[in-house]
Amino acid sequence: MPKVATLGQFIIEKQADFPYAKGELSRLLRDIGIAAKIVNREVNKAGLVDILGAAGQTNIQGERQQKLDVYANEQFISALQSGGECCIVASEENEDIILIDSEVSKSAKYIVAIDPLDGSSNIDVNVPVGTIFSIYRRKSADGPALISDVLQKGTQQVAAGYIIYGSSTMLVYTTGCGVNGFTLDPSIGEFCLSHPEMKMPKTGTIYSINEGNYIHFPDGVKQYIKYCQVEDKATNRPYSSRYIGSMVADLHRNLIKGGIFIYPGTASAPKGKLRLVYECNPLAFIIEQAGGKATDGESRILDLEVIELHQRTPIFIGSKEMVLIAEAFLHETSVTL
Incomplete structure (x- = not known):
């Protein structure tokens, strides 16, 4: 039987690769993994209990909070508070x-920024x-x-990751030394290494964008969509065209398959919709570590100055060659359809 590496075992084995190998980051990642299991349990039985639908209030983004948003937020904050390795959570x-x-957390060395659901x-x-999620020192x-x-x-991220609750539940993360994916085995309640050393294809055949907003897109984005639709x-x-809305x-x-995800700015929302601190930065870190590229159409996402907690940004992220071509259309560079 091949050896199965759990998330906990893998983190311990790779601890020497961390920039600060004293165990705190390992324990912090473990705490996030524990909260993810709890949230996964509730997501998978959402239709059986009273946690579907709106919670009756809006969040700072002006979006209606769902009951599971509130639940997930509480679980991750609780896990990070209990673990003692985090001094600030930005959600x-x-x-x-x-x-x-x-008393323990006041002197903790890490910051966690998170989009709970x-x-x-x-x-x-x-x-x-x-x-x-995203982790900083x-x-x-x-x-x-401090807010700074x-x-x-x-x-400056030291780690970033995401958990996807789908047909199977996966945790994918990086500490700046490549990307690894772990699938939750419900029979033993552990995340097990299933996708070691994940690499993003240099190009692909999938573009992901909400084409319902086409009329509001910049001309360069419209031209890129046309390019994607031309036979060659x-x-x-x-x-x-594949767009899930998550x-x-x-x-x-x-x-896994190669492709590009685009959420551009529009005339009414020139800064885009997605948040830099806890959505775009962590995903950009992961995609770059896997060999992809992430920009706002002009600059590398990871190089953007962060001036406020809920800052928004356009994003073009995915297979490197596809992002480069999309940028060329934005810059009105000559591209043959």
């Missing part, structure tokens, strides 16, 4: 940062949803942690 669901002020509006129609030395500890460039055997076009699910598919 999509909370307007301000959450300071963890226990990406795509949660799809829960009641049984579409895959996910969790996105604290910058401030003494006293309570959160507002760091994506290049040399480049395997036309490409397939960024984690779209990115996970494209990571």
Whole structure:
């Protein structure tokens, strides 16, 4: 029988590869894994209990909170508070940062930014949803942690990952030394290594964008969509349009099969919709580590200055060659259809 590596075992074995190999980051990743199992349990029985539908309030984004949004947020914050390795949690669901002020956590070295349940509006129609997380080292030395500890460039991430709750539940993460994926085995309650050293194909045949907003897209994006739809055997076009409406699910598919995910700015929302700190930066870190590319159409996502907690950005992310071609259309570079 081949050896099965659980997430806990893998983290311990790879601890020496971490920039700061003292065990805290390993325990922090373990805490996130535990919370993911709890959330997975509730997601998978959502139709049987009273946790479907809206919670009756909106979050800081102006979006209606779903009951599972609230539940997932509570579970991840609780796990991070109990673990003692995190001094601040920055969540999509909370307007301000959450300071963890226990005696142990006050001196903790890590910051966690998290989108507890990406795509949660799809829960009641049984579409895959996910969790996105990002981990930074604290910058401030003494006293309570500060908002400036959160507002760091994506290049400063020490780890990032996502959990996708679908036909199977997977946790995919990086610490800057490649990308590895773990599938939850419900028979033993453990995440087991199933996708070692994940690599994104340099190109693909899938483009993911909400074409319902086509009329509002910049001309360069419209031209790229037309390019994707033109028949050309040399480049395997036309490409397939696949858009789930859950960024984690779209990115996970494209990571494995090759493709591009686009959420551009529009005339009414020039900064786009997706959040930089806890959506775009962690996913950009993962995709780059797998050999892909992530930009806002002009600059590398990980190089963007972070000036506010819920900052938004356009994003073009996926297979490197596809992103480069999309950028060429944005810059009105000559591209043959």
